[in-house]
Amino acid sequence: MAVTLAAVAQRAGVSPATVSRVLNGDYPVAVETRKRVERAVRELDYVVNAHARALLHATSGIVGAILNDLSDPFFALVFRGIQNASGDMSRLVVTCNTNGNPDREFTYIEMLRRQRADAVIIVGAGPEDAGYRRQLAAQARGLRAQNSRLVLCGRPKPIRDAPANVVTFDNVGTGRTLVEHLVGLGHRRIAYLGGPVGRTTSNDRYRGFVEGLDAAGLPVDEQLVADGDFTRDGGYAAATRLIESGADFTAIIGGNDQMAIGVLVALRDAGLSVPGDVSVVGFGDIPIAADMIPALTTVHLPLEEAGRQALSLAFAPQGPTKTVTLPHTLVVRDSSGPVRKQSPRRGSARTRKHR
């Protein structure tokens, strides 16, 4: 179907070996011959078959990135880091969206292994359950056996001795940081509208929340805690339910920035002011967070940097596995402020507005 190297050889009147040498350019070929071959390549519009090559080299130049959803800014940013770091373009990055489904994750790993991918990077949280973790560790070993590697970006190793490199954040720490910030502002009744249950990131952030409360001598009020799905709409829904429950609170922590943005809108729709009536904070510091009104207080996570490091770990020389924990920083903006004396009331109108 497609033009083959043999066809080029025939047209140029040389052997396939010679064509190959011209193409790869690292071998002496007579100038005349080279020219003839180059002309034949041009005339025939020959494009080398990467599969035939890969068969010889046992490497493919492909790296796989497995993520929940590329249209989520968290993943988009990490992915951009990955892409930029593999910037010389000699590599092709395959993206696999799992929508958080572990089965799809394994299917994709399998496909990537078939492609003899040079590395597989899994971005984002993973399930906490033991069965899943064992299976992932097995895949890590499989990849290693193929001379490929697994890098986890945004979650810890599934089991201690899994052959995988890790670049992640101190998610527990971020949760604690946010609580400290709010407590410092005088808040005592802090709601937590978290991410999907049973996943590493959600669990760790929530753990940090609990630890922070503990440290401040505050109890966890089940009424003020709900799970979500890391989406803007999920945040909106959870906040709406919280407001309608009549519960008493002066601050809300969203499981991530998108949820916090949903919370912001839900409060606005309910006629509550931020931070006058309720303070709102998130995790991540995605770009749009700063453009919200009020601008969102959040924990900055170096997402692009994480992607960049994940890629470089994927091609680092062999050696003992590494775990890199990237630092986070609290970014205080307008959505969090001192607690008010009374509980929030519908329809209150005080707003602080500036950037």
Place this chain on the structure above:
Amino acid sequence: MAVTLAAVAQRAGVSPATVSRVLNGDYPVAVETRKRVERAVRELDYVVNAHARALLHATSGIVGAILNDLSDPFFALVFRGIQNASGDMSRLVVTCNTNGNPDREFTYIEMLRRQRADAVIIVGAGPEDAGYRRQLAAQARGLRAQNSRLVLCGRPKPIRDAPANVVTFDNVGTGRTLVEHLVGLGHRRIAYLGGPVGRTTSNDRYRGFVEGLDAAGLPVDEQLVADGDFTRDGGYAAATRLIESGADFTAIIGGNDQMAIGVLVALRDAGLSVPGDVSVVGFGDIPIAADMIPALTTVHLPLEEAGRQALSLAFAPQGPTKTVTLPHTLVVRDSSGPVRKQSPRRGSARTRKHR
């Protein structure tokens, strides 16, 4: 290095042919034999080599998506449509970020051709210049010759007879629609802060702007027109320059939603109210547009649908090339309103706020 089919055959005590048959499952194999083979596969953790397979089939199960930047919501949404449409997961989607660089685009097409990609989808605007268009058409023919295809998503064919399918929007129409909307609101001095110069989408939207003005009997005022780069920061910068120029205007059209959001923030920072002093509109209707304050009036583009259709065109049965133009709709929100009597003034405070 990696486990081969031959190794499995040896361990199971059968021929390679038999192992292949068990793996592909479409051929009668004795139950006993099948079990032995399956066990060997499991014990050895055998994963078939996709390259060896591709060599036989002349197809790879790979589709390439070439886009400017996946962390731009426009592209992220289209890409999500592509991914979802190829949802059975038997295909791998390779993403290639070009950052708008045509050279990178061609490099990626070449790599995808080497991989014998089943299809290549290019998303977003392209340069208008003739040299580029000729080259792209040549690649389209090359792809066709390899039994692959090119789909253009968001731009027209480079030349009339290029063998490429197209799914796009009526960009000229969207520009006109926005002007009509603003003129209907009484605006006469409308600024246009457009996208990158020389690219199809920017040019078409601007053309629509000019046509709309024409239809309303209004002149184009060069003072009120500037180019940008389709980013939030670019919109912010362009709007800031416009404000500082002291020019007289009552509405701003951003080249896309991101630019419009930047414009919104710039106006806020300059103490101007939207839509009290200035109306702002954009193109695209990315999700966050509705969460801005004020919520952004924009032209809704069915981005995900475009991605979905692009993928399905990529695998549609052969035939004459198709061009699908998806409909757009004006979404009026809070950022546009009736024109005021006088010109905008710094520090005016009237705001309309609701959703």
Place this chain on the structure above:
DNA sequence: CTGAAAGCGCTTACAG
């Protein structure tokens, strides 16, 4: 139901 053999499109020692 199973196996031996040819071949997919390349590259790379090996010879000359």
Place this chain on the structure above:
DNA sequence: CTGAAAGCGCTTACAG
């Protein structure tokens, strides 16, 4: 500087 030959890891007629 150039070519013939073997081989990468699979699948698929062809035989039996």
